[in-house]
Amino acid sequence: MNLIKRIIALTALAALLVASAAQAQDKGKNYGADAWYMHFDLDWRVDGGLPTKALIVSLQGLANRAAPQFYVVHPPEYQWEITGPLFDFYKRKHGVNFTLLQTTDEVLAKFKSAAKGYVVWDKSVGASLNVAFTIAGLEDVVVVSEELIPLVEKHGLKQFDDLRGRYAGMTDAQIYQDAYDKYWDRCIKDRIMLMGGHAGAVRMPGMADWGVNQRMFFHDLSANPNRPDHAAELALNRRLLSEIEPGGYVFGWHSYGKDTEEQYTTLLSMYGLRMEGLHNLPNLSFNHQFEFTPGFKFTNNHSVPLDAKLTAEEKVYISFVQSDSIGIGVWTKPGRGKLPFGWQVTMNWTEFSPAALEYFHESATPNDYFIGGLSGPGYMYPNHIPAERFPILMERARKLMDLLDEHIMEIMDNSAADGNVGNTDLTKETVDAYYREFPNVIGFLNGYGPARTRDLRDSRPMISYDYYIDPRRPRSEVAADLNELIALNANRPYFLLVHVRESNDVNSLVEVTKQLEGPVEIVPVDKFLKLAASNKTYTTRYQDPEDPKHFEGFPKE
Amino acid sequence: MNGGLNLHPFMKTALKRILLGGLVALGLAAMASANPAIEGRWSLDTAASTALDGWHKIDLDIALDGSKVSVGYTMQWRTTIHEATNVFDTEALVETKDFFRVEQRHMAVYPAKNGVTKALAKWIDGGKTLLTEALTPVEVSQGDTVMRITSEYRVSELGDKLTIIELHSSRNLPLVYVFNKVTEEATK
Numbered sequence: 001m002n003l004i005k006r007i008i009a010l011t012a013l014a015a016l017l018v019a020s021a022a023q024a025q026d027k028g029k030n031y032g033a034d035a036w037y038m039h040f041d042l043d044w045r046v047d048g049g050l051p052t053k054a055l056i057v058s059l060q061g062l063a064n065r066a067a068p069q070f071y072v073v074h075p076p077e078y079q080w081e082i083t084g085p086l087f088d089f090y091k092r093k094h095g096v097n098f099t100l101l102q103t104t105d106e107v108l109a110k111f112k113s114a115a116k117g118y119v120v121w122d123k124s125v126g127a128s129l130n131v132a133f134t135i136a137g138l139e140d141v142v143v144v145s146e147e148l149i150p151l152v153e154k155h156g157l158k159q160f161d162d163l164r165g166r167y168a169g170m171t172d173a174q175i176y177q178d179a180y181d182k183y184w185d186r187c188i189k190d191r192i193m194l195m196g197g198h199a200g201a202v203r204m205p206g207m208a209d210w211g212v213n214q215r216m217f218f219h220d221l222s223a224n225p226n227r228p229d230h231a232a233e234l235a236l237n238r239r240l241l242s243e244i245e246p247g248g249y250v251f252g253w254h255s256y257g258k259d260t261e262e263q264y265t266t267l268l269s270m271y272g273l274r275m276e277g278l279h280n281l282p283n284l285s286f287n288h289q290f291e292f293t294p295g296f297k298f299t300n301n302h303s304v305p306l307d308a309k310l311t312a313e314e315k316v317y318i319s320f321v322q323s324d325s326i327g328i329g330v331w332t333k334p335g336r337g338k339l340p341f342g343w344q345v346t347m348n349w350t351e352f353s354p355a356a357l358e359y360f361h362e363s364a365t366p367n368d369y370f371i372g373g374l375s376g377p378g379y380m381y382p383n384h385i386p387a388e389r390f391p392i393l394m395e396r397a398r399k400l401m402d403l404l405d406e407h408i409m410e411i412m413d414n415s416a417a418d419g420n421v422g423n424t425d426l427t428k429e430t431v432d433a434y435y436r437e438f439p440n441v442i443g444f445l446n447g448y449g450p451a452r453t454r455d456l457r458d459s460r461p462m463i464s465y466d467y468y469i470d471p472r473r474p475r476s477e478v479a480a481d482l483n484e485l486i487a488l489n490a491n492r493p494y495f496l497l498v499h500v501r502e503s504n505d506v507n508s509l510v511e512v513t514k515q516l517e518g519p520v521e522i523v524p525v526d527k528f529l530k531l532a533a534s535n536k537t538y539t540t541r542y543q544d545p546e547d548p549k550h551f552e553g554f555p556k557e
Numbered sequence: 558m559n560g561g562l563n564l565h566p567f568m569k570t571a572l573k574r575i576l577l578g579g580l581v582a583l584g585l586a587a588m589a590s591a592n593p594a595i596e597g598r599w600s601l602d603t604a605a606s607t608a609l610d611g612w613h614k615i616d617l618d619i620a621l622d623g624s625k626v627s628v629g630y631t632m633q634w635r636t637t638i639h640e641a642t643n644v645f646d647t648e649a650l651v652e653t654k655d656f657f658r659v660e661q662r663h664m665a666v667y668p669a670k671n672g673v674t675k676a677l678a679k680w681i682d683g684g685k686t687l688l689t690e691a692l693t694p695v696e697v698s699q700g701d702t703v704m705r706i707t708s709e710y711r712v713s714e715l716g717d718k719l720t721i722i723e724l725h726s727s728r729n730l731p732l733v734y735v736f737n738k739v740t741e742e743a744t745k
Contacts, residue, residue: 418637421611421662450665454698466698468663474608480730481610481664487727488666489699517729538698546670550637 029291030068032095036110037071037087038102042078044204046123051145052104054121054129054205055152057282058136058143059107061212062114064285070111071098071286072209079280080206081332082356086283089359093293108155117141117160118152126203127175128163130195130218133208134183135161137215173232176219180236187217190245194264196220197279199257206280207252210352213285216251223267224259225554233258238557241271247392249348249378253279262551265381266415270554272389274378276348287353296358300405301369303340303524306442309459312531314492315519318482319528320509321445321465323373323410324502335506337365339513342445342525344373344410347400357404369524371445372401373410381413382430383543384553394437401441407526409438410445416549417449420468420501423550424451425543431455431462443529448499454538461532465499475508479515486518495532497525590684591621591647594716599736607732611662617719617736619710624648626678626687630657645678645689652676656693658706659723659734669694669701686711 038056043049056072063070071090074083090096101107119141121132132143141160144152149159167175193211195218198204211218221237222230241250250273254264265275304310322330323344330336331343349357361370375382377396385393401409411434416423424447426434434444435457444462446453451464466485469478485496500509513522523531532538601615609615611634618629624647632639641657656674660666672694681688687710695704705726712719719736 419635421634449663452665452667452696452698464665464698466665470610470663472608473610473663476730477608477610477661480728481661484661484725484728485664485666485697488695488697488702488704490702491699494699539700544670 026294027095028293030094030096030289032097033068034097034099035069035071035090035286036101036107037073037098038100038107039073040075040078042075044198044202046201046203050203051123051148054133054143054145054208055148056104056107057205057209058133058141058212059111059115060283061137061209061285062140062142063111064209064213064289065114068096068286068289070107072206072282074206074282076332078206078282079278080282082359083282085332085363086287086356086359089355089362090290093358093362094290094355104151108152108157112155112157115140115142115157117158118144118149119161120144120146120149120159120164122164122167125163125167125170125175126199127172127220128167129203129205130193130220131167131175131179131183132161132163133193133195133205133212133218134179134187134216137212138183138186171232172221173230173236176221176233177236179217179219180240184217184240184243186215188215189243189248191216191249191251192240192244193218194220194250194252194254194277195279196255196258197253199255204280206282207278207284209282209286210251210284210288220255220258222258223254223264225263227258230258237267241268241273242557244271244273246272246389247396248273249276250274251276253277260419260551262414262417262419265379266384266551266553269381269384269415270386270556272386272393274348274376274380274393276346276352276378284352287355288351290355292354292358298357298361298370298403298405300407301364301366301524302405302407303369303527304442304530306407306440308530310527310530310534312493312495312535313519315521316486316492316494316496316516317528317531318496318498318513318516318520318522319525320498320500320522321371321410321525322500322502322504323412323448330500330502330504330506331360331363333503333505333507335508335510337367338506338510340367340369340522340524341500341506342369342371342408345370345404345406346374346378347372347397347404347406348378350400350403367524369526370404370406371408371410371525372397372404372406373412375411375413379412381415382411382433383413383415383427387433390433391437394433398438407442408445408529409434409441412446412448414448415553416543416547416551418550420449420470422449423543423547424449424453424464425541425547426453428542431542434462435460442526443533445497445525450499452541453543454541456533456536456538456540459530459533461529461536463495463497463529463532463538465497467496468499469501469504469509471501471504475512476515479512482512483515483517486516486520489537491537492519493531493535493537495528495538497528591626591680592685592687592712593621594712595619595626595687595710595719596621598739599719600739602735602737605735607734609659610664611660615659615734615736616739619719630659632659634662643676643691645676645687647678647680650675650677656691658691658693658695658704659732665698666704667696669696672696672701681709
């Protein structure tokens with residue numbers, strides 16, 4: 001009798017487990033996972049909070065190797081402002097059961113088994129932190145500065161390597177050359193971690209978990225050809241980029257202390273690679289292990305069908321677009337939804353942060369419309385992409401745009417620009433290539449700051465930004481600027497495309513629109529392009545070789 | 558869309574009026590004397606001025622040479638320095654191919670390629686104030702057009718401040734730039 005009861009009980013238990021597993025499977029990969037989380041503050045000073053954060057994110061990368069177990073929530077003021085909303089999304093849509101870890105001690109107690117030891121970086125040699133992160137990924141160890149050694153040893157971790165003093169007196173080029181010789185062979189080759197960004201007294205390697213998780217080579221080598229003292233760094237940089245697999249990724253961001261965004265992005269584009277940043281983009285080691293929830297399908301808020309034909313009236317048509325990736329934009333700022341807004345989506349997040357994309361789509365208002373970018377499947381400057389690599393990259397972009405239900409491609413090439421001013425134009429060859437590769441889009445947008453590349457072929461316009469809203473510019477001047485553009489472009493219809501810089505407040509833009517003069521209509525960007533296709537009151541123009549260039553680019557090897 | 562000079566009717570009228578009036582103005586200007594206090598180096602007081610767009614800093618070097626007034630600009634954006642000089646003549650219409658305008662650089666308004674700017678200047682208010690008027694061709698997304706820029710250069714009674722009030726034919730809100738005189742002591 002007891003045996004029968006026991007069999008029945010076991011059978012029932014087994015059935016329950018199978019049913020539960022099936023239910024979890026129905027709800028998606030990693031549904032109902034147990035995970036832990038920690039709150040970070042905003043202290044990233046080398047002499048303050050950085051060493052502990054470096055330790056934690058290195059351990060996060062290791063802890064998340066087998067399963068999504070550890071997530072970091074940043075304050076809303078952190079550049080990636082959605083870690084909190086995304087945390088709630090994981091609980092709500094993926095059933096993740098999070099438990100709070102309050103101290104580094106608790107984090108080590110929970111996840112020390114994921115690490116085989118520790119490597120010590122040298123706080124007096126900045127590059128040693130990046131070398132330590134590389135070692136961490138390859139050897140499954142955490143990175144510590146010397147004051148944290150007792151803490152990790154308390155948890156039974158043994159020293160694997162010690163970089164203190166090893167690089168004393170060496171240049172960054174020499175340090176990274178040494179790291180290249182020792183570690184590059186064993187690092188993953190379709191991606192690399194450019195751990196630059198903040199340099200000096202504050203550093204912010206918020207993306208290091210991902211690099212450690214994926215066993216990437218970390219560096220912050222310069223791409224500045226105007227600094228003779230950086231020549232060796234640039235040479236090694238180019239060697240590394242040339243050895244990354246075709247179409248590969250450069251994660252992270254350029255060093256604010258060595259070069260410019262324009263220089264670095266130009267350089268990687270020459271190798272047909274794509275940038276995925278920033279250096280402080282957190283939690284990818286966690287995020288990439290989730291898929292879209294079952295049954296979820298991207299449905300964009302199209303205001304016009306792909307094959308619609310519209311006729312523009314004698315009006316001024318204005319459309320607002322926010323690029324910079326929606327995660328660091330104005331998504332969480334007050335007023336979203338009050339104006340039609342186009343949002344540039346970092347399309348590769350389908351692979352690295354599906355939940356983030358789903359979160360944005362789920363929380364979109366009818367006035368929020370998503371567009372593809374930047375320039376392709378990642379951030380790149382198309383004027384510099386080798387011709388033979390361009391079709392391969394854009395095929396990937398087309399597939400991602402199909403998946404994301406996007407009909408517009410946004411292009412940005414700041415290689416000749418000076419920050420957000422200057423020359424942001426596309427050569428005719430580049431424009432030809434986009435028209436060839438994207439036969440089924442509504443059209444193209446170009447620029448970051450204002451630009452003057454414009455075209456119309458069949459029903460697909462290419463329109464550049466006529467205005468860039470600097471978030472610091474007084475709103476009265478923004479209104480005056482827009483009114484001046486309306487006055488100078490006196491023919492009707494006039495198509496005024498406006499780029500809204502990250503961190504602008506939508507409510508303040510609503511006030512600006514009330515001050516506009518003339519027959520103004522604010523329209524969604526898909527409708528804007530359809531209207532622009534109907535009456536070409538804009539010139540056809542490409543980058544003129546005689547236009548001033550702030551940066552001339554790199555010599556080909 | 559033609560690529561030629563796309564003048565708004567208002568601009569055509571303004572152009573005629575200014576060029577015709579120029580002759581009269583030049584005659585009157587010859588009678589007015591220059592204000593020597595305008596000469597020297599001036600540094601923009603950004604807090605007191607209309608917000609710059611795409612520039613962080615402006616220094617002016619103004620020099621008088623007979624009827625000629627030379628206005629030199631040293632513009633700074635991040636680490637980029639741009640220098641330019643406009644020369645006006647209170648006795649003659651000046652035509653120049655490289656006229657410099659303090660652009661709002663986040664607007665798609667560019668100097669027109671091969672554009673020639675026509676500029677007039679005169680001393681007004683008893684020689685205290687310099688008035689300049691420039692018709693400068695600009696390129697916008699609909700082609701080339703002309704912007705009229707009228708500027709008054711007013712020097713304070715103590716000679717330590719220069720206020721430039723700039724009015725565009727295309728902009729209802731004037732741009733006001735306040736400069737402080739850079740003294741020799743300050744540069745030491």
